[in-house]
Amino acid sequence: MGTHLSDPLPTPRTVAGRDGLAALLSQPRSALVGLDFDGTLAPIVADPEQARAHPDAVPALAALAPKVASVAVITGRPTDIAVRYGGFAGVPGLDHLVVLGHYGAERWDAATGELTAPPAHPGIAAVRAELPAVIDAAGAHGTWTEDKGHALAVHTRRADDPQAAFEALRAPLTDLATRHALIVEPGRLVLELRPPGMDKGVALRAYAREIGAGAILYAGDDLGDIPAFTAVEKLREEGVPGLLVCSGSAEVTELADRADLVVDGPQEVVRLLKSLAQQSAP
Numbered sequence: 001m002g003t004h005l006s007d008p009l010p011t012p013r014t015v016a017g018r019d020g021l022a023a024l025l026s027q028p029r030s031a032l033v034g035l036d037f038d039g040t041l042a043p044i045v046a047d048p049e050q051a052r053a054h055p056d057a058v059p060a061l062a063a064l065a066p067k068v069a070s071v072a073v074i075t076g077r078p079t080d081i082a083v084r085y086g087g088f089a090g091v092p093g094l095d096h097l098v099v100l101g102h103y104g105a106e107r108w109d110a111a112t113g114e115l116t117a118p119p120a121h122p123g124i125a126a127v128r129a130e131l132p133a134v135i136d137a138a139g140a141h142g143t144w145t146e147d148k149g150h151a152l153a154v155h156t157r158r159a160d161d162p163q164a165a166f167e168a169l170r171a172p173l174t175d176l177a178t179r180h181a182l183i184v185e186p187g188r189l190v191l192e193l194r195p196p197g198m199d200k201g202v203a204l205r206a207y208a209r210e211i212g213a214g215a216i217l218y219a220g221d222d223l224g225d226i227p228a229f230t231a232v233e234k235l236r237e238e239g240v241p242g243l244l245v246c247s248g249s250a251e252v253t254e255l256a257d258r259a260d261l262v263v264d265g266p267q268e269v270v271r272l273l274k275s276l277a278q279q280s281a282p
Contacts, residue, residue, distance in 0.1 A: 007275045010261055012243060016236055017260020020243035023215035024068075028280040030214030031068040033273070034204050034228065037075040037082050039221030040247040043266050044188065046157050048146050053086045054266040056274070062093035063277035069211050071097045074200045076185075076192060076224060078149050079106040079115055089113065102150040103194070104203025120150050121195040123180030127152055130176060131193075138172050140165040151194035153187075162189050187222045188252060201227030208235060217276075219245035219269055222252055229258050245272065 012018045024031050035041055042051045065071045071094075075082045079101025083089055088097060088110060097110040106117040131152060135143055142159035145152060154173065159165035166189055174184045177193045185192045185199075200220070208216055208231075216235060218228045232242040246252075246259035247269050256262050263269055 007271065007278065009275045009279060010263065010272070012260035014260045016241075017243050020215065020217065020236070020241040020260065023241035024217055024243060024276065025280050027214055028067045028276075029069060030212070032208050032211060032213035032216045033064065033068055033071045033276075034207075034216065034218040035071065035073050035269075036200070036220035036222070036225050036228075036247070037073055037077060037086065039188070039266070040219050040269055041073065041086065041266055044221075047144070048153075048155065051085055054270050056270045057266070058087050058091055058094075060270045060273040060277065061088075061097060062091055064273050064280075065094050065096040067277060067280045068096060069213060070207075072204070072207055073097070073099045074104065074203050074228065075099070075101055076103055076148065076151060076153070076194070076200075077101055079108045079117065081148075083108050098207070100203045100207065102148065103198040103200055104206065105150055105198055121182065123177075123182045123195070124150065124152065124193075126180045127176055127182060127193050134172050134176050135169065138168045140169050143169070148194075150198075151192055153190050153192040155190045157189040166191065185224055187224050192224075199227040200225060201229075201231035204228045205231040205235070208240070213240060216240060216242040217245065218242070219247055219263075219272075220255065221247035221265075223254065225255060226258070229255065245269070 041053045041057045045051050079099050082099050082101050095111040099108040108115045144155045156162045156165035173191050177184045182193050183196045218232050229244050236242045244260045246256045246262045248262045248264050
């Protein structure tokens with residue numbers, strides 16, 4: 001990754017995206033930078049427990065955070081896990097960073113180190129108990145279940161045929177979720193069962209309103225980031241300039257098609273953040 005002050009910023013392909021970038025650069029003190037974690041700040045790996053932020057992510061965020069109103073990492077992961085896997089705790093310069101875990105249900109503030117979290121939806125415990133039998137009945141061998149506390153994610157990336165396992169599980173997991181007043185959110189070879197009303201768009205819009213964001217960037221890589229893209233599009237309609245960034249993946253073309261800017265994975269997301277820090281108005 002380049003370290004020169006002259007690292008160029010890519011040009012968004014849309015007028016709205018170019019306006020959003022211009023606002024971010026000229027008015028950084030009112031800007032909100034929203035970022036997904038897995039696939040955006042951290043490379044996708046077969047075992048989600050092994051995910052870690054790109055080595056240059058924290059230095060880039062520490063350079064950018066003091067220049068903007070806030071940096072918000074918005075993830076479906078439990079907040080404490082995202083903080084640990086991201087390496088965000090105790091880093092000088094990250095006082096303006098928050099982690100909104102479980103799609104905003106939990107919150108960690110780098111300035112105070114405080115974590116706030118509500119109790120889990122009652123349907124989660126019921127689904128947790130029934131899930132192994134449902135997976136076994138579907139014949140989806142080689143899957144792995146990630147218990148997020150407020151949600152349960154079934155990953156098929158390590159199955160012999162990941163896509164076939166994904167398709168075999170979609171209907172039975174939807175039925176299971178519906179019986180317990182939950183929903184299923186599909187992603188990149190993962191099906192997540194979680195309460196309705198929890199999504200990155202709700203979290204992003206609420207936080208943007210809380211801090212009075214005057215410009216916004218959101219970067220993500222998966223289907224779960226589409227609600228955040230929609231939130232930015234609605235904010236743009238209300239006069240808040242915004243830039244939509246896709247951490248490029250051939251697996252999720254829907255996000256790339258809606259993005260103002262597509263970059264090649266976490267390494268290039270980090271490069272973008274670093275360039276923003278270098279070129280933002282003082």
